[in-house]
Amino acid sequence: MKNTSPLCLLLCFLLACTPQEQPLTIDNIAESYVKLMLEIGQYDSDFIDAYYGPEEWKPTAKKDTFPSGDFIERANNLISQIQSVEGDKDRKFVLVKQLIAARTKVEIINGKVYPFDEEAKLLYDAKPPSYPESYFDSLLLDLENALPGEGSLADRYNEFVDQFIIPKENLDTVFQTAIAEARKRTMARYDLPENENFVLEYVTDKSWSGYNYYQGNSQSLIQINTDLPIKISRAIDLACHEGYPGHHVFNALLEQNLVNNKGWKEYSVYPLFSPQSLIAEGSANYGIDVAFPGEERVQYEKEVLFPLAGLDASQADKYYEIQGLIGKLSYAGNEAARMYLNGEISREEAARWMEKYQLNEPERALQRTRFFDQYRSYVINYNLGKDLVANYIEAQGGTADQPEKRWEVFKELLSNPNTASTIK
Template sequence: MELSAYTGENTAEAGDMDAVARFYVKCALWLGVHDPVFVDAYFGPVEVQGEALTVIVPPDRIARYAADLLATLDRIDPDHLDDAGRIRHTCLYGMLRALKTRAGILAGENLALDAETSALYGIAVVEENPDWYSELHETLDACLPGGGDLFSRYRTFMDSFIIPPDRLEPVFSAAFAGSRRRTAEHLALPAGEQLEIGYTTGEPWEAIIHYTGNGTSLVRVNTDLPISIDRALVYACHEGYPGRHTLRAIRETALVQARGWIEHSIVTLVSPLATVAEGSAELGEEMIFPGTERAQFFEEELFPLAGFEPEDATLFSTVTAASAVLNRTGNAHVARGLLSGTLSREEACRSLQDILLLDREAAQARLQLIEEFRAYPVALEQGYRIVRNYIGEGADRWERFTCVLAGPVLPGDLTLNGNPE
């Protein structure tokens, strides 16, 4: 399609959300050229990707196209749609609004933090308790062995649970197998879904996952970097089962293949749908390893494979559960501060060291990621709380969790105005 041939009016005359969705996919692919963290996965038609990537479209023009598509959706009367059509209409609107806003930011627009999180992620920024981390530090201080300051004791403790390089493969395989087994006890995985684990060297990342379509994901683990054993379980649950891989396989089957909703063949990390998707992935470990079952899994399965003493598993599980909350909430705290202007870059780096117990080098690397991803850590943290509060602790919690995975679900569908209750 020639760019000059597209107008919102042409799509409106067709009265077809499929046309809006198809052009949304092209806009997302165009934006991904300028923003390497925008598109997380694409498994749609090759010809659509080919058509889109034959040209480079600047962000300001992408924003205008998105505005045209939003205007087109405004001319489609939801009362003329069935229930599924209304859900699609609402979600497409949120996805396009996020894309338009992100393109505008790349084109030089400046937004206040509240406006950015609302437009990109469908959430309102929640005020935090300034002393939110004290109780977590007290937990760590009470249980970490040795003498000295909290930072030194924490780092020494965690360094003692680095997986030996020659044991990475059995530990990761067992973690993914265990998470898949437990997930399959509660929900039906799509037929033929599979997740392949591979190992590599010479990369800057610890591990990475790519969803390639047809229910298939590829996980790559970097054997050059030290990986503590809790990270194996984090990757298995957050990236695998019942996390990102599971959600994408389920939605590909239900939305792309069954309904033909092409907009769900591209996964972006910037949209209201991402808030819920990332929140559910963050909750995944708690869903399949509730209570003491996480420590038991370390003790009985992962620690023996890594050569660690099984009797240390309970203490390790307590420490890493607290540090996981520190990291999730601390990343959001720093992102809020940077985007709102209440933290300078140096103050943000110091917060990462003092609160998250990172060394200077790790804090600088984390800060660089937060600057690149902007409000994403805020969306992940609030998405986790929104999904967790919606799931609850009742007998129907897995039924509710499965509905979240099947989607499409927006933050406002789970609670009032996208705010955690």
């Protein structure tokens, strides 16, 4: 046996004791991504919508000034790293889109102002459509015909729909019943974790009408804003959108299928201003039609929710005819946001636009401008998101006359990484 010199032995010992650099993988890039998102979230309370990953990944210190340059450099480095490693193609694609959005939001927090359409594309991976004022004028004519009478169209509309306000003393009963029914319909088709649940709260002084704060481990906190009167149609809307098969189910399925089953830790954090939100909001709105298709909804509301609310159901069909026409005007809100955020009109002008083209009462229109201030181009995720999701589901065979197929394709969409680009 050959003698080994003391120097060689020392070198071998030092090499053995020196920590070896980990090979770069998509999984450790995902960990770096999560930590970056959590650090950015320290400087903007709206940035992180949910986190249910390892406690030790949370940042323990915050700099006195916003380190935008460091955040942007780290995002760019992660994008380059993702493109250099092996891994699931869709997983890598979505992660890059999420990082582009995070980088953009850092720039916005730091004072950069993007035009509305460019901001929406960078944050949500979608180009919002634009409609001329004449388009909305033509839609108002349909409402004029549906609501004949004296006075302005807005006055006639609000006088009609005020008959369908849920009395405050009946609000909780109506909402709990609507959520229970939405849950029953969803659970009949999806196997969610046995422990899944939610807590329902009523809040005030918010810019939104409802919100789901996903807590992890298949638990949600659902909040309903009671600042303004709530119409009967909002019970099913919010039950499905915030709960079943909307946000609560979406987050539970992502956690179950991607985080727990596949170990994709990037889905343990949900940055709100990201492409994930277009899928989240679009699917939550489309989920209303999945759970309560067509006449089924109206029939259920007439038989169950109207009596619980103490409302006369004799005009329910007319009410939903009008609501259908109002729904066609949803993109008018996007136009108001675009003009307002681009500095083309004032807050008051934006509110008046929505009073005219969405028939909002003045107080509700002003509440909407608060939403524009807080969430900016996020507004596209509700209507454009729903349209993109609907087109995708129907292209996969999930049409209204194939309800079981629709539930199946919808679940597949909710359970996998997607952005607007991947569902076109």
